[in-house]
Amino acid sequence: MPPSDVTAPHYRKPLLESPFHARARELSQQDQYVPWAGYSTVDVFTTVEQEYFAIRNATTLYDLTPMVKYRIAGPEALDYLNRLVTRDLRKLKPGRVSYVVWCNDRGHILDDGTVFRLGEQDFRLCTAERQLDWLLDSAIGFDVEISEVTEEIAALAVQGPTSCYVLKRFGLAGVEKLKVFEIGEFTVGGRPIMVSRTGFTGDLGYELWMRPADALAVWDELMAAGRTRGIRAIGSQALNMARIEAGFLMPNIDFVNAEHTVRIGRDRSPLELGLGWLVEFDKPHYTGRRALLDEKREGPKRLLVGLDVAGNKPAHNALLYTDEAGYHEVGSVTSALWSPTCKRNIAFGLVEAPHFALGGTLWADIYLNRELVWERRMARCTIVEKPFFAPDRRRATPPADR
């Protein structure tokens, strides 16, 4: 939409409501909403624990509509995207999805997202934040069309160990055949629904993409289909717990868009974020490639690692030290969680070189507020592999029929 179009809904209504909003409001017991990419979204419906356990034990619905969606199409759409992201998308077949990151010229990360290859020359890019400016500038010299389609598509994440069963009951015949990162086209009750076996929970799960007009009917039918499987709507807080267990990064929590950072040294490269597996050099040129090659040669200056933290108090916002006395500071925690499923106190820590070796010991200072009195604990942390939780069911095809 051109910025001069003052009749755009964005200008009249500061926060949009997703097509699922009416149902979300009915189910909300907490009245806890958070803004996300211009939409009002639910943070917690009932209690975060109840919602979290539904992700790991039943089926959950999470409204993904605010996820920013771009349609990228044209004869050079593949070349364009391959110049944008660090992965080699020539390997991405139509009907498949790829998790990608993209960087600025200095090889510092702008955002992560997923690329859906809908056809030979037709792609969808889903991102957490708006990126149109960067996407359009990246299109200079390419025969490609880019349009934002966020408001044209309603999206719902259906995640949890019983989610495949619920979707079959809902009417997605053959959904169990979808492999991880595969896309399927379905029609249920005359409504076209695109399903991708993708998600942000690290569990068995799917994402449903539909016309906004069909959103409420799909929601209702899913709720009905999942009644015997404990289906439940969840908010962002529960999802955040699951994504930390799954080792997934959250923009503005674990990294800041390099174009948004102000202070020198606050931008992060994918190599620093432990996403080296997404950075390929055996492909045509892409933005940041030369800088990343240099960085790879010299080794990253810091690394985002998994931490197993002693005790059961989450190490929120903790600084990390090499010594228990807290004298030599080498990093800080970006995300922290007492993992109910792993029964471990886990965290992501951004640690300066050379202190990030696997198995190494660090110390976190954890501040506890006990009836308005602050206490400081030094907790021993062990650098461990991510993800913390990766059940086999997340990849099993077909998934268990239960």
Place this chain on the structure above:
Amino acid sequence: MSAAAVTPGKRYDAIIIGAGHNGLVCASYLARAGRSVLVLEAQGAVGGAATTREFAQGFSVSAGAHLLHMMPRALQQDLKLASHGLEYAASGLPTVALAADGRPLGVGPSALPALAERSARDAAAYGPFSARLGRFARFLHTLQDAAPPRLGTDAFGDRLALAKVGLRLRLLGRRDMREFLRIIGMNAYDLLSDEFETPLLKGALGLDAVLGTNFGPRAPGTVLTYLSRLAAESAVGPLPLAQPRGGLGAVSQALARAATAAGATIRTSAPVARIVVREDRAAGVELGSGERIEAAAVISNADAKTTFLRLLGARHLDTGFVRKVDHLRSHGLAAKLHLALDRLPAFQGVPPAALGGRLVLAPSLDYLERAWNHSKYGECSAAPAIEITLPTVHDPALAPAGKHVLSAVVQYAPYAPRAGWQAERARFTDSVLGTLEAHAPGIRALVTAVELLTPADLEREFGMTGGHWHHGELAFDQFYMVRPVPGAAQYRTPLAGLYLCGASSHPGGGVMGLAGRNAARALLKGAT
């Protein structure tokens, strides 16, 4: 200079795209350092915009710049241009400011008595003013003479170069340094109005500040453009305006002979279609004919937009860099008018002896500013500012016996006028001829042929984006260590093996040659 001289399949140390003056200078220096150099020129002759060509039967003219006043004396001597055939038909040319009342004014140190008749104050101020600006110009020339340092690096060389700039600035002395820093961001209108009161003088000096730019004299940064011109001229001499015999094309011919003598090979009518990239390096070029030529380094004398967006392609570059290149301001506003004249015209009040000099038609700063106003809105100036030369006065061979050529730089002519050049061409030509007629009554009747080269024509003919003389505006945001854009301001580019040597690079355009020489030095330095 023929294709036959080229060994097929040979791999060169360096290929230079474009046999304009900077490309030829660069070729000379590289060849002298022992490199095998191939210069590829799209046109049938060398020179780029510095060419002399026949625009009407028997009438020849410099197609672009018509005076040589910015190529350092030392460079000319270093390349032995005199022994390679460069002769001057005239040098130390005077400047005369034309006036509507038929009382023109000489401009320059030798014309001070005439100025004193109009304003004793201005005559007294002129000497100190030009001496002060001369000191600033010589300081700026030291910057022009070397590659700019990079900003934001820890490299010792960059820090040393920056420190040297600071030291040289400080060595101007406290008073001069303060004055330099006071005026460098100013506009020419304010500076000249502070110093002088005679409109003709101010108009003539103001024209020098905006010639070849997309600025009126009130635009910020026009003191910088003025000083940049003076800086280049400071390395030529006190009276820098000169007319090469045979036009500016003769300079290119001499440069080409110098390059060939040094061992470089020059191929004309060999347009480069694209730069070949292999393993993330410039590996050579592909010609329009499909022929591929290999080289260890490719040096582009084309402007930055042409080089990066057309010859190389955005896909070999990072988005942030491409964005900066795409945003380069490079819309030219200077047109070139060529007239074939039956005999020497008479300009009101100008003695025939002065007709061989430079005649400027910018009677006041307000006249210049008004001329620019039109261009801001996509129109051609109703009353354009004009720099006129009659090259046949000193170089009769350019026209049939007894006949003459008038060559004029005319401002302002937008690159893309709202009405389109098809509609504007005749109207604008007529308004320029009308303006000339007012100062040289009867001149229209002498005209036997007219050629107008608009910025769009210059773009088409010489391949310079936007038809801008400097291959991109010379302004603070496109100056020195950010020219043309950060990441390519030291002649190197983000692509290994690809260099820039043209006017897009520091210190910019005008037939100066320093970009070409600095680029050769950068390449040679990188190789050792």
